[in-house]
Amino acid sequence: MRAMVLESGRSSLVLRERPVPVPGSGQVLLQVRACAVCRTDLHIVDDELPDVPYPIVPGHEIVGTIVACGPGVALPHGQRLGVPWLGSTCGRCRFCGAGQENLCDEARFTGYQLDGGFADYVVADARYCLPLPDALDALHAAPLLCAGLIGYRALRMCGDAARIGLYGFGAAAHIVAQVAASEGRECHAFVRPGDRAAADFARALGCAWAGGSDQNAPAPLDAAIIFAPVGALVPAALAAIRKGGIVVCGGIHMSAIPSFPYALLWGERSIKSVANLTRADGLEFMQLAARVPLRIEVEAFPLTEANAALERLRRGQLTGAAVLVP
Helix, strand or coil: CEEEEECCCCCCCEEEECCCCCCCCCEEEEEEEEEEECHHHHHHHCCCCCCCCCCECCCCCEEEEEEEECCCCCCCCCCEEEECCEEECCCCCHHHHCCCHHHCCCCEEECCCECCCCECEEEEEHHHCECCCCCCCHHHHHHHHCHHHHHHHHHHHCCCCCEEEEECCCHHHHHHHHHHHHCCCEEEEEECCCCHHHHHHHHHCCCCEEEECCCCCCCCEEEEEECCCCCCHHHHHHHHEEEEEEEEECCCCCCCCCCCCHHHCCCCCEEEECCCCCHHHHHHHHHHHHHCCCCCCEEEEEHHHHHHHHHHHHCCCCCCEEEEEC
């Protein structure tokens, strides 16, 4: 099979021929039909996450069909499954026992510690794979597996916030804005200063307001979700929310947060981070995605153009999500 392999940090992916993997106990072998490109993939390629076990195949927003099952798995050949970021957990620790498996210290992640979907085939633990909405084809379902899931978890952390600011309007924000609108919430989109195309896209998806991240919100926000990996947006978001509001940081990596006056945090404002996802998140979100018509904006790239897709993401030149198609 073909695989786009990261052989060292801060390097381009390399096309390699590899044997098709054999599924072990509890695993399924999937033929990859589509794999979306996530900013976390970019963090891994740019050596911004620790302890990458090179060589590694990135990609954790995978839609595939079963071609073989390992011992202990009885799923039909051809069944479609989604493979998300969370690849396995210990199942024994205090976090796993409390429904917080996303915080498990022994968790392993697809495309980070486990070979991912920038390939023709991938093996995955069947217990961590997810069903997908029938209405979406592979190309449009793939971004749900991380952009959608992380956005959903971040939105739930906002509680009953009626007016939400979205900082960074990319793959995740363009999905969560639609989910929020379906729940009767009002979204304000903060894009890169001068990026009129992104602002227009946000308004087209139902955002009540869209402007540069250097602009003030037109009204106090109840909550803000930061998807852009820019630490300076944290104090900006704190300044935009009302007393008692919450700022949710939705990324796995962020540049340093600059110091800010305590007055921005005072008034019982709070800051939270989203760490990974749980299988319960995945099942809840996929059920929601089956009910709510979602416009998933994608740009397809052949598998061999993974480096080009990553560079487009790095430069902020994508509308919606990049998706690799083997």
